[in-house]
Structures are given as structure tokens and as C-alpha cells.
Amino acid sequence: MSTTGNRPRRNQEPEPVRGWFARLFRRPTAASIARANLTTADPASALATGMRQAEALASARADRERAIEALADRIRERDGAYRERAQLLAWLAALHPTTVITQSPDVDEPGWQLLYLTAGGWQMSWHIHPRDADLFEHVTVVDVTNPRAQWDGHGTVEKYERIEEHVRLLALDEPGRDGASKPVTTAVRAIVTEGARFRALVLSDVWAALRDAPDGPLLDGMRIVNDLMEKAQQAELDGNG
Structure with a gap:
């Protein structure tokens, strides 16, 4: 405060607001209201609230543990399925000697x-x-540049189609469910039938040669050939059936 003559003059700048005084005008927050209610609530009610929160x-912790265990079970099941898949592939690789294995060029993880x-x-x-x-130590390891390790562009769906067609080829499958013969199956049946017919003709010629031999019929040889002819004829009947 300053004076002008005998009259005091108040400073125009306001006094700073003190911290304790400012707190009187601070707006209450949700947390402060909750703390105030907790401190003023009935002790028994506060205890019950705490117990409910603890329960x-x-x-929530039990649910989390169950979820973690369920996830672990799914991972074990997945790994087991992949292991069985690998064992079956190792078996197939042993049946197909041309199978090769190489480092995967499209997976960043090593191994x-x-x-x-x-x-x-x-x-x-x-x-x-x-x-x-x-599981694949019996498979020939080649470099990624090896001609036998060059991808031909097939996708997963096409791979499954090739497997299905190869199964039909090996099993000489019957016509499809719609009654239409599969092209590959029909062709294979024709080849088998023609082969059986050809073998029967050859054996028939051999039998005739033995029968008409100048030295007389070779009974032992004719008996053997006759058995072979019967088997060939049965194979032809099976093929036509």
C-alpha cells in the first residue's frame, strides 16, 4: 500500500491467491467424492463393499487362469495334429524316393x-x-536352386485336388456319386482291360505253339500256361466288371 499526501492509496495489483485458500474453491472430482463417501459411510457397508470387490x-483372476489353460490345451492339440501330419508326410516321403527337402525360402524364422x-x-x-x-532325415536334402526343389505354382486347393485324383488312380475308384465316370478312372480301367486281353492273346499263342510242337505236346509247359491263361481271363472279366 502506498500514500498520496495524507491519504493512503491501495495497490492496483491484486494479492496472489494462497494455496490453502484456492483449495476452498476447487471443484470436487469423482475420486474425491468416492473417497469422501468411503470415509463417511457406515463401516459395515464399507467392509461389505470391499469384500464384494475382492470376490x-x-x-476375474480365476476366469483368466481358465482362459490361459484352455489356450494351452488348444496349442497342445494343434501341435499334436501338426506332429501327426509330419509323421504321415515322412511316411509318404519314404514311399516316393524322388522326394526332396530344402530350406524354406519364404519363411523368415530359421530352421x-x-x-x-x-x-x-x-x-x-x-x-x-x-x-x-x-522325422525327415531319410529325405534327400538339396539346395534351393536344385531343379527338383522348384515350385510349380500349385496352391493349397490344387494340391488337395491332386491328392484326391492320385487316390482315385491308385484305388481305381468307382464312378462319382452323380453316376458320371471320372476321366482318369475310365482311362485307367481301359488300360487294365487292354493289358489283360493282350496277356491272354500272348498266352494263347504260347499254348498253341506248345500244343503243335513237332516233338509232341509239352504237357508240363501246357499245364503251366493253361493256369496263366485262366488267371488272365479272370483278370479280364474283373476289368470289364
């Missing part, structure tokens, strides 16, 4: 391999996880 927390299996003239490929590498 809810324990239940992944790519299996190339050719069956029925079709290429099929699978990625092999590092944990299953021990």
Missing part, C-alpha cells in the same frame, strides 16, 4: 524346411516345422 477380483513330393506326375509341397525335422 470380483478373485473371480523351416520345404518338402517337395512328386506322386502320379504331380508336385505337392509342405512346410516342415523345425521341431519335426528329425
